[in-house]
Amino acid sequence: MAAAWVRLCALVLIGVSSGAALAKDKTPSAIVVGGGLAGLTAAYELQSKGWQVTLLEAKPGMGGRSGLATSEWIGNAKAQPVLNQYLDRFKLETLPAPEFVRTPGYLIDGEYFSATDLATKQPATAEALKRYEKTLDDLARSIDDPLNPQANSTLFALDQINVSTWLDKLQLPSTARQLVNQQIRTRYDEPSRLSLLYFAQQNRVYRGVSDRDLRAARLPGGSPVLAQAFVKQLKTIKTSSPVTSIVQDKDGVTVKVGSVGYQADYLVMAVPLRALAKIQMTPGLDSQHLAALKGTNYGWRDQLMLKFKKPVWESRARMSGEIFSNAGLGMLWIEPALKGGANVVINLSGDNARLLQAFGDKQMVDQVLIRLHAFYPQARGSFTGYEVKRYSTDAGTGGAYLAYGPGQISKYWRLWERPVQRISFAGEHTDALYPGTLEGALRSGQRAASQVQDLLAGKSFDPAKAAPVAAAAAAGAVAAKESKGGFFSNMFGGSDDKGDKADKAPAKAEPKKDEEARQDKPGFFKRLFGGADKPEVKAEPIAKAEEVAPAPAPAPQAAPAPVAPAPVVKEAAAKPAATKAASGKHAPAHKPAHKPAEAKKATAKSEPAKKAVANTQAKAG
DSSP: HHHHHHHHHHHHHHHHHHHHHHHHSSSOOEEEEESSSSHHHHHHHHTTTTTTEEESSSSSSSSSOOOSSSSSOOOOOOTHHHHHHHHTTOOOOOEOOOGGGOEEEETTTTTTEHHHHHHHHHHHHHHHHHHHHHHHHHHHHHSSTTTTTOOOOOHHHTTTTBBBHHHHTTOHHHHHHHHHHHHHHHHHHHHGGBBHHHHHHHHHHTTHHHHHHSSSEEEEHHHHHHHHHHHOOOSOOEOOOOOEEEEEETTTTEEEEEEEEEEEEEEESSSSSSHHSSSSESSSOOOOHHHHHHHHOOOOOOEEEEEEEESSGGGGGOOOOEESSSOOOOEEEEOOOOTEEEEEEEEEEEEHHTTTHHHHOOOOOOHHHEEEEEHHTTTTHHEEEEEEEEEEGGGTTTTSSSSSOTTTHHHHHHHHGGBBBBEESSSSGOOOSOOOBBHHHHHHHHHHHHHHHHHHOOOOOOOOOOOHHHEEEEEEEEHHOOOOOOOOOHHTTHHHHHHHHHHHOOOOOOOOHHHHHHHHHHHHHHHHHTTTTTOSSOOOOOOOGGOOOOOOOOOOOOOOSSSSOBOOSOOOOOOOOOOOOOOOOOOOBBBOOOOOOOOOTTTTOOOOOOOOOOOOOHHHO
């Protein structure tokens, strides 16, 4: 009897140890929601570490927010190190960029100017742009650590100010202000909707990175080519699978796509914030995350590609690359068409895009074509067609890319970089250094994959802490008032007396109805297309963060479908019930970024003043 008991105990111990061994050897699993470049990167990195990965994408195609251009200008290894690593790994070829597209140009009242032309033919405008760039460089240089831009109360105060208020104080001549406004709204959002601290932080990141570094090569086919390279590496991809709900518990994560359920140990959420807001989560997100879902500003953009039989502009201008217009054409990107002729890709951004929401695609194209025809009379005769990509009406993104508004860094800075239980977040909006860019999306996918592995290893992440907004804002206001003749006076370029008057302005946000009234007054189209971007002598009062209304979310409609999606080479394993697309996170095919050094490395040395570069590729598409 005793011997039988011993044998039974031995069998139980063997079973327990075998079960533990099997559990230890079990292949870890992850679900990635969102088939943009952030999600593709996370899935690829996890699969390469031996994980079982299922990628769910709401739309029929992969690749996310692809632009209309048939190729994409990218930065070198200094500007976009992660992107270049993947291009090398997947053996994707690039073409060197011609010299004439490596610096931006200008279209002023229909006449093309290179930077050199501007200095000789319009010296007042060129000088004003230099003054703006120098002042912006000084502002960017004041941030020691771009990962912690609100390090002190003086910097924190910048988050309570919008960029338009700062520009008003510079009192730029009309043409220079129009060009600056167009550059800012194209790369971020309308200056009046953009946090000055965010604008300064981004220019700090790109300080020392030249325009030539940012447009060093052309990637034929653009970001969809890179997306397809990732797709070919992945084993399980399910398209047309909009996620409706996510449930977390101590054992794992359950994801619902209609009536179909998927289970895994962990999850990477790689969709834009507006798409995430449509997914039911159990347990739900905390109040800070919920506020960020609704309140974080996205830059608005409509992108048009006008097709012509032949170039109708003067050949000597060699109009190609990034061109900023002051007269109704937004930001232009001109390139040869694949089958002859020429394409003009035009970004209508900021409030210009918002005001066009009532227009159909053809009406919007006609308004732009009228202005192009005024400068180049052969335009209508050579025009053959168009394509339109409207990020601004995309219910899944609520705009184009992250663009923090006043007060939003104070509330939401780096909020999405920390996992919530078993979920890690990816996407351009989760990268502190390079948001809104292709580089930022790829970096975020790598970070999210690394965090999921850390969670499996038992590492815990501290929850994100909200900044003490009220106390810090008060301290910032004090710093602003006490800096007479110092930082703020120099930053705004005015006298001490003027600075005092501005500081004493009532901290009250401008009523929305007043702004709309200005937009709807006579000369609607002139204002719409930049004709009224004139500097105001009187500065707007500084707005407190909590009083700044976030950009209105567009009316709900189907999730965005990329114009040029990378075809999926995998069969969908299961066909879920047809459901309204909920997300579709896509990595922005854009902007460059200089080497992603950590904060200390990024600030180790002070470079000479450079042109305010900011994320060119990201917005040019």
